[in-house]
Amino acid sequence: MDIAVLIKQSLDVQELRVDQDTGKIYVEDAPTKAGDIDLNAAEEAVRLKERLGGKAVALMLSTWGSSGRRQKEAREALTRVLAMGLDEAVLIMGEGAERADTYVVAKALAREIGNRFQLVLAGEGSEDNFSGLLPARLAAELGWPYVAYATSLEVEGDVATVTRSLEDFEEVVKVKLPAVISVTQEINKPRVPKLMEIVKARKKPMDAKNFSSSEEPKVRIRELRVPKVERKRVIIEGDKDEAAEKLIQALKEEGVI
Amino acid sequence: MRILVFSHYPDLAAELVSAGSGLGDVSLLATSDMREAVSGIKGAREILICEGVESGDQETLVELISGLASDFDVILLSGDRRGRELVGQVAHRVGGSSAVDASGLSVSGGNLIVERMTFGGKAIAVEELALPAVVSVQKGKFKPLEEGEPSIREISPPSMERRIQVVERREKPKVGVPLDKADIVVAVGRGFRRKEDLKLAYDLADVLGGVVGATRPVAADLKWMDEEVWIGISGVRISPKLLIVVGASGQQQFAAGIMDSKVVVAINNDPKAPIFEQSDYGVVMDLYEFLPVLTEKLRKLKGV
Numbered sequence: 161m162d163i164a165v166l167i168k169q170s171l172d173v174q175e176l177r178v179d180q181d182t183g184k185i186y187v188e189d190a191p192t193k194a195g196d197i198d199l200n201a202a203e204e205a206v207r208l209k210e211r212l213g214g215k216a217v218a219l220m221l222s223t224w225g226s227s228g229r230r231q232k233e234a235r236e237a238l239t240r241v242l243a244m245g246l247d248e249a250v251l252i253m254g255e256g257a258e259r260a261d262t263y264v265v266a267k268a269l270a271r272e273i274g275n276r277f278q279l280v281l282a283g284e285g286s287e288d289n290f291s292g293l294l295p296a297r298l299a300a301e302l303g304w305p306y307v308a309y310a311t312s313l314e315v316e317g318d319v320a321t322v323t324r325s326l327e328d329f330e331e332v333v334k335v336k337l338p339a340v341i342s343v344t345q346e347i348n349k350p351r352v353p354k355l356m357e358i359v360k361a362r363k364k365p366m367d368a369k370n371f372s373s374s375e376e377p378k379v380r381i382r383e384l385r386v387p388k389v390e391r392k393r394v395i396i397e398g399d400k401d402e403a404a405e406k407l408i409q410a411l412k413e414e415g416v417i
Numbered sequence: 418m419r420i421l422v423f424s425h426y427p428d429l430a431a432e433l434v435s436a437g438s439g440l441g442d443v444s445l446l447a448t449s450d451m452r453e454a455v456s457g458i459k460g461a462r463e464i465l466i467c468e469g470v471e472s473g474d475q476e477t478l479v480e481l482i483s484g485l486a487s488d489f490d491v492i493l494l495s496g497d498r499r500g501r502e503l504v505g506q507v508a509h510r511v512g513g514s515s516a517v518d519a520s521g522l523s524v525s526g527g528n529l530i531v532e533r534m535t536f537g538g539k540a541i542a543v544e545e546l547a548l549p550a551v552v553s554v555q556k557g558k559f560k561p562l563e564e565g566e567p568s569i570r571e572i573s574p575p576s577m578e579r580r581i582q583v584v585e586r587r588e589k590p591k592v593g594v595p596l597d598k599a600d601i602v603v604a605v606g607r608g609f610r611r612k613e614d615l616k617l618a619y620d621l622a623d624v625l626g627g628v629v630g631a632t633r634p635v636a637a638d639l640k641w642m643d644e645e646v647w648i649g650i651s652g653v654r655i656s657p658k659l660l661i662v663v664g665a666s667g668q669q670q671f672a673a674g675i676m677d678s679k680v681v682v683a684i685n686n687d688p689k690a691p692i693f694e695q696s697d698y699g700v701v702m703d704l705y706e707f708l709p710v711l712t713e714k715l716r717k718l719k720g721v
C-alpha cells in the first residue's frame with residue numbers, strides 16, 4: 161500500500177512578531193517549518209509502511225513564494241520527514257501558488273495523487289491556520305471518504321479502522337480505502353531523527369515540480385490585523401509569602417476575588 | 418440571500434440561525450432524530466427535517482447538505498469537530514469557498530466577508546469569500562433569537578453508497594461547569610509532574626469557587642483530567658473574570674484560547690516562559706512551593 165502524507169510549510173507562529181501599536185505583522189521575517197501535527201501524520205505513515213510495506217511519500221505545495229529562503233525552508237521541512245523514514249518527497253512551487261486557497265491547492269494535490277496512493281494522511285489542522293479544510297477538500301476532489309481526528313489507525317486489506325476523538329464521545333469507524341484520514345497530536349509521538357538519518361535523508365528523492373493551475377481562488381484575504389489584548393505584565397517579586405500577599409492584594413483591587 | 422444552517426448541537430444551531438439572519442432568509446436543517454431538539458429554535462424561515470438520516474452519519478450529511486446547496490448562497494455550520502469536518506467537504510462538492518471559525522459575517526459586493534482568527538491567534542484575517550460560501554461560525558458569537566416561528570418542511574434523504582461505518586461509540590465523561598461559562602479558571606500545564614499533584618490546582622480552584630482547565634497535552638495526551646477538555650485554538654476558548662495559569666508555557670495555540678479573559682495570572686518557574694507576555698500578573702516560582710501558600714492565604718481570607 162502506498163501512502164501520501166500532506167506536509168504544509170507552515171509559518172512558525174511562535175516566532176511570528178506582531179506589533180500591537182502599529183498593527184504590523186512581520187510575516188516575511190518569521191520562519192516556516194513542517195507543522196507539528198504534520199509530523200504526527202508522517203510518523204503514522206512510517207509505522208504503517210513498516211508493517212504493511214509499500215511507499216510513503218511526502219507531498220508539499222509551497223504557497224510562500226519562491227524566494228531562496230522560503231525554498232530552503234521548504235526543503236528543510238521535507239528533509240525532516242524524510243529523515244523520519246518517508247521514502248520520497250514531492251515539492252510543488254511556483255508562480256501563482258502564493259494566491260492559492262484550499263480550493264486551488266486541493267485541485268493541484270489531487271492531480272499529483274491521482275490513483276497512485278490508497279491512503280492520504282494529514283494533520284487535523286495546520287500549525288498556522290488550523291482550518292482543517294485541505295484534507296476535507298482533497299477527499300471531495302478525489303471522491304474518497306474522509307475521516308478526521310484519528311487517535312489510532314489500523315489498516316487491514318482495503319479497510320482502515322480509525323478511532324477518532326469528538327467532543328462528546330470517541331468513535332470507532334471502519335472506512336473503505338482509498339481514503340483521506342487526518343490525525344491528531346495524540347495518535348503517536350513523532351520520532352526525532354538522528355543526525356545520521358538527516359544526512360541520509362538528503363540523498364532521498366525530492367522531486368521539485370512547477371505549480372500550474374487554471375483555477376481561480378475563491379477566497380481573497382482583504383486585511384490582516386492584530387487583535388488588541390492589553391495585559392499589564394507585572395512580575396510580582398518577593399519570597400513565596402510576600403508574593404502570595406501581593407498577588408491577593410492585586411486581585412482584590414481588580415475586583416476579581 | 419438564502420442561508421442554510423446545520424449543527425449537531427441544538428444550542429449551536431440556534432446561534433447559527435442568528436448569524437444567518439443577519440445575512441438573509443434562514444433555513445435550518447435537522448435530521449429526524451433532532452426533530453424535538455430543534456423545535457424550540459426561533460428565527461428561521463423554515464426547518465427542513467430529513468427523515469431516515471441519523472445525525473451521527475457524517476458521510477450522508479455531506480451528501481445531504483451538498484445536495485441542498487444549489488438553493489442557497491451561504492451554508493453555515495458550527496465550529497465543533499464534526500462541524501469543521503463537514504465544511505471543506507461540502508464546500509468542495511458545491512464548488513464553493515470556505516472558512517472556519519468566523520467571528521464576524523457580512524455581505525459586500527456580492528461576496529461574503531468573514532472575520533476569523535489566524536496565525537494561532539496572533540492575527541485577525543478579514544477574508545472575501547465568493548458565493549456559494551460554506552463557513553463554520555465561532556461558538557458564542559451570536560445570540561439565539563427570541564422571535565420568529567419557522568414552518569416545517571419534510572425532505573427525503575439522499576440515496577448513496579456508504580463507505581464509512583461507525584462500529585462503536587464511547588461516551589466521554591460530561592464536564593461539570595463548562596470552562597467557557599466559568600468565572601474563575603485555574604489552568605494547569607505540564608509543569609505538574611504527576612496526576613495526583615493536580616490536587617494543588619483543585620484546592621486553589623475550590624477556595625476561589627472556580628473550575629480547573631488544562632493545556633492540550635495534560636488533557637488529551639496525558640489524560641490527567643476527568644474529562645478530555647482543553648483550552649486553546651483546538652479546544653475551547655474561555656473568557657473568565659480571573660484566569661490563573663499554572664505550569665503552562667503559554668505557547669501560541671494555548672494563548673489563543675485565553676485572550677478574552679479579564680485578568681490573567683501566570684505561575685511558572687521559567688522567567689522566559691511566553692505566558693508572562695500574556696499575563697497581567699506573573700509569579701516566577703516553583704508551583705509546588707507557591708500554590709500551597711497562595712491557597713492557604715486565600716482560605717484564611719475567605720474564611721473557608
Ligand SMILES: Cc1cc2nc3c(=O)[nH]c(=O)nc-3n(C[C@H](O)[C@H](O)[C@H](O)COP(=O)(O)OP(=O)(O)OC[C@H]3O[C@@H](n4cnc5c(N)ncnc54)[C@H](O)[C@@H]3O)c2cc1C
Nearest residue numbers: 606607608632633649650651664665666670671686687704
Ligand atoms: C495546530 C496545533 C494546535 C494546538 N492546539 C492547542 C490547544 O488548543 N491548546 C493547548 O494547550 N495546546 C495546543 N497545542 C500544543 C501547544 O503548542 C503546546 O505544546 C502546549 O500548549 C504546551 O502545553 P504546556 O504548557 O502544558 O506544556 P509545556 O510547553 O511543556 O510547558 C510546561 C511549563 O511548565 C513550566 N514548569 C515546569 N515545572 C514547573 C514548576 N515546578 N513550577 C512552575 N512551572 C513549571 C515550564 O517552565 C513550562 O513553561 C497545539 C499545537 C498545534 C501544533
